[in-house]
Amino acid sequence: MTDKLIIFDTTLRDGEQSPGASMTRDEKMRIAKQLERLKVDVIEAGFPASSNGDFEAVQAIANAIKESTVCGLSRANDRDIARAAEALKGAARARIHTFIATSPLHMEKKLRMTPEEVHEQAKLAVRFARSKVGDVEFSPEDGYRSDPDFLCRVLETVIAEGATTINVPDTVGYAVPELYGNFIRTLRERIPNSDKAIWSVHCHNDLGMAVANSLAGVKIGGARQVECTINGLGERAGNCSLEEIVMAVKTRKDYFGLDLNIDTQHIVAASRMVSQTTGFVVQPNKAVVGANAFAHASGIHQDGVLKARDTYEIMRAEDVGWTANKIVLGKLSGRNAFKQRLQELGVEMDSEADVNAAFLRFKELADRKAEIFDEDILALVSGDGGSN
Ligand code: KIV
Ligand code: ZN
Numbered sequence: 001m002t003d004k005l006i007i008f009d010t011t012l013r014d015g016e017q018s019p020g021a022s023m024t025r026d027e028k029m030r031i032a033k034q035l036e037r038l039k040v041d042v043i044e045a046g047f048p049a050s051s052n053g054d055f056e057a058v059q060a061i062a063n064a065i066k067e068s069t070v071c072g073l074s075r076a077n078d079r080d081i082a083r084a085a086e087a088l089k090g091a092a093r094a095r096i097h098t099f100i101a102t103s104p105l106h107m108e109k110k111l112r113m114t115p116e117e118v119h120e121q122a123k124l125a126v127r128f129a130r131s132k133v134g135d136v137e138f139s140p141e142d143g144y145r146s147d148p149d150f151l152c153r154v155l156e157t158v159i160a161e162g163a164t165t166i167n168v169p170d171t172v173g174y175a176v177p178e179l180y181g182n183f184i185r186t187l188r189e190r191i192p193n194s195d196k197a198i199w200s201v202h203c204h205n206d207l208g209m210a211v212a213n214s215l216a217g218v219k220i221g222g223a224r225q226v227e228c229t230i231n232g233l234g235e236r237a238g239n240c241s242l243e244e245i246v247m248a249v250k251t252r253k254d255y256f257g258l259d260l261n262i263d264t265q266h267i268v269a270a271s272r273m274v275s276q277t278t279g280f281v282v283q284p285n286k287a288v289v290g291a292n293a294f295a296h297a298s299g300i301h302q303d304g305v306l307k308a309r310d311t312y313e314i315m316r317a318e319d320v321g322w323t324a325n326k327i328v329l330g331k332l333s334g335r336n337a338f339k340q341r342l343q344e345l346g347v348e349m350d351s352e353a354d355v356n357a358a359f360l361r362f363k364e365l366a367d368r369k370a371e372i373f374d375e376d377i378l379a380l381v382s383g384d385g386g387s388n
Contacts, residue, residue, distance in 0.1 A: 005218065005249055005258040006225035008200065009035050009242055010044040011274060012061075013073055015233035021278040025057040030348060031230075032061045034273050036068050038266040040242075042095060044227075047073040048087035049080040055087050062091035069093040069135065076100035076125030085132035095135040097167075098125045102151055103142035115150055123157045130162035137165035139202065144170040144183060152190050159193045165225060166197045170213060173206025173237065177216035184221025200225035203240045205232060210240035215248060219256060230274040231282055231289065243267050243288040243320070251315050268321030273346035276378055288320055291374070329377070331366035335359050338377075345374055347381050 012028050015021060023031070028045065035043050045061040046054040062070045070091040074080035076098050088094035100122050101111055107118055122138065129136040138158045140151055155166055168184055175183070184201065188194045201217035203210040210232065217223040232241030246264060249256045271289035275282050284291045294317035304311035317323075323344060329337060338359050342349065349355045361380050366372055 003258055004224065005256075005260055006041045006198065006200075007242065007246065007260065007262055008042040008044065008071070008225050008227045009038075009040040009229065010202075010227050010239065011035070011229040011233055011242075012057075013044040013046050014227075014235065014239050015229040015274070016046070017235045018233050018238065018278070018280070019235075021233060021280060023057075023277060025053065025060060027277045028057045029060055029064065031270075031273055031277065032065055032070075034266065034270045034346065035230075036065050037263065038270055039261045039263045040068055041261055042069040042071050042225075044071040044073060044097065046087075049074055049083040055083060058084075058087040059090065062088045062094065066092050069095050071095040071097050071137070073097045073099070074125075074129070076121050078125075078128055081125060081129050081132065085129075088133065093135065094133045095137055095165075096129040096133050097137040097139065098129050099139035099141050099169075100125065101142050102140035102146040102154055104147065105145065106142045119150075119154050119157065122154050123161055126158040126161040126163045134164070136163050137167055137200070138163040139167040139169055141169055142171040143168040144175050144180065145172070148183075148186065148190075152187060155187065156191045156193060159191070159197050163197055165200050166194075167200035167202050167225070167227060168217070168223075169202040169227075170204060170210075171202075173204035173210060175203065175213045176207075176209060177212045178220065180213045181216030181220025184217045184223055188222055198225055199223040200227060201240075202227040204234065205237040205239060205241075208237070210238070211244045211248070214240045214245055215256075218249075218258070224258075230270050231280065231286070233274060233278065233280060241287075243271060247288050247315055247320065264319050265321045269344065269346035271346070272344075272378075273348075276346065276382065288315075293317075294322055329362075329366070329372040330370060331363065333366070333372075338362055341374070341377060342381070345378060347378070349381070 016023055032043055045058040048055040048058045058072045072084035072088050074084040084096045100118055107113055126136055126138050140146055201214045201223045203213040214226050226245050228240040228242040228245050230242050232238040246262050249258055268289055282289055301312050339355055358381050
């Protein structure tokens with residue numbers, strides 16, 4: 001077992017499944033490049049068989065990204081897998097992620113298949129995916145609500161067929177930390193060939209426990225991959241949030257004892273970029289990336305932090321990409337300060353002419369408003385003029 005925790009980002013796939021969060025190919029590409037800067041190990045770029053647009057987005061990302069593995073999702077059938085393989089052809093490192101539901105409820109009501117049929121389909125899917133790429137992930141959808149005996153049989157089979165990662169989703173966010181951690185550990189202990197694959201956790205946030213469940217899957221269960229999204233974007237209440245997992249493992253290395261590849265200084269820009277692209281606002285008190293995550297308002301706290309930052313800060317704002325001494329933007333600010341703030345906010349302008357035009361709009365607003373907040377700048381560049 002490795003002591004490294006693999007960060008698998010699925011903002012562009014599961015995150016995009018969030019109602020209202022669909023992204024264009026160019027938007028996905030911009031976010032993929034930011035994820036590469038962040039040094040995530042695996043980028044799940046999309047679901048190529050779901051639409052031509054998604055196929056093209058995965059293809060473009062696979063061709064452009066060199067440092068991270070690029071992954072495409074597919075149902076457990078030959079058509080989806082072949083489509084994913086085709087989209088990933090240009091990738092420096094490609095992964096096919098294939099899934100089929102294994103819970104009694106999903107098999108009977110949704111798939112209308114018997115457990116034996118599901119078992120067989122999982123086996124053939126992984127076999128076919130392995131004929132296309134060397135790196136294959138298998139997920140038993142609704143795995144946490146599946147019968148453990150059946151799940152063990154399916155997972156043993158797909159590992160024997162060459163699945164290199166086994167991901168156990170809590171698809172509906174039903175788990176609680178201790179039980180989920182024990183569930184993963186039991187599967188690993190009971191499956192004879194379990195050490196041939198890397199174990200992965202994939203938790204949804206319906207009860208607000210996606211991060212806690214994922215960490216329990218790592219600590220108790222021995223998982224070495226976490227699937228997560230920037231800002232916790234995802235279906236319904238979202239997925240496990242990348243920034244929270246990363247900073248928990250990094251800040252509490254004394255407890256988790258795991259290394260990460262992530263370059264945490266790019267976290268805030270990634271958060272801003274995803275928020276700006278999807279229009280999903282990050283709540284001010286959101287851990288790590290919320291506007292107040294490192295703000296000290298009360299006199300006692302301010303006094304303590306001025307004397308010694310550790311009194312009320314367990315991590316450094318600048319380690320996740322906040323500027324320690326934020327420059328307050330107003331009518332006296334220059335173009336460079338404005339441009340730097342755009343970069344900190346994860347806003348990429350197409351040309352210097354666009355920066356100049358945005359700077360002029362900023363100056364007009366600054367004449368009317370004493371202090372310009374980040375929200376004003378984001379509104380300015382998205383074209384709705386800023387608040388008064
Ligand atoms: O939540 C889920 O079960 C999924 C799978 C497709 C991995 O997103
Ligand atoms: Zn999911």
